[in-house]
Amino acid sequence: MIEKDQAFVEYIVKAIVAAPDDVKIERIIDERGVLLTLHVNPSDIGYVIGRQGQTAKAIRTLAKIIGAKNNARVNLKIVEPEGSRRAPRQEEATADTAIDTDVVDDLTI
Numbered sequence: 527m528i529e530k531d532q533a534f535v536e537y538i539v540k541a542i543v544a545a546p547d548d549v550k551i552e553r554i555i556d557e558r559g560v561l562l563t564l565h566v567n568p569s570d571i572g573y574v575i576g577r578q579g580q581t582a583k584a585i586r587t588l589a590k591i592i593g594a595k596n597n598a599r600v601n602l603k604i605v606e607p608e609g610s611r612r613a614p615r616q617e618e619a620t621a622d623t624a625i626d627t628d629v630v631d632d633l634t635i
Contacts, residue, residue: 571606
């Protein structure tokens, strides 16, 4: 039987990707809660991750809300398949550490 959290994440991801038939979610329950492991087509990993991980973060947040409704701690692990088209991870500057002074100067009157 497919659980609500698993069905919800599957529905969301299938709506995002180009190859919905390749979406597979494994559900494991242990002492830490529920772990949903998401597998997608290598060409679709960029759609699931999103720009700077925003889509993945949103899906994880929604999965945690569904879990909280059912008194369960839900975590989502996205498996990045070999051959995916996502660029290698780089160090990203946060808003407090890097401010482009040229942009700020352009904004001042």
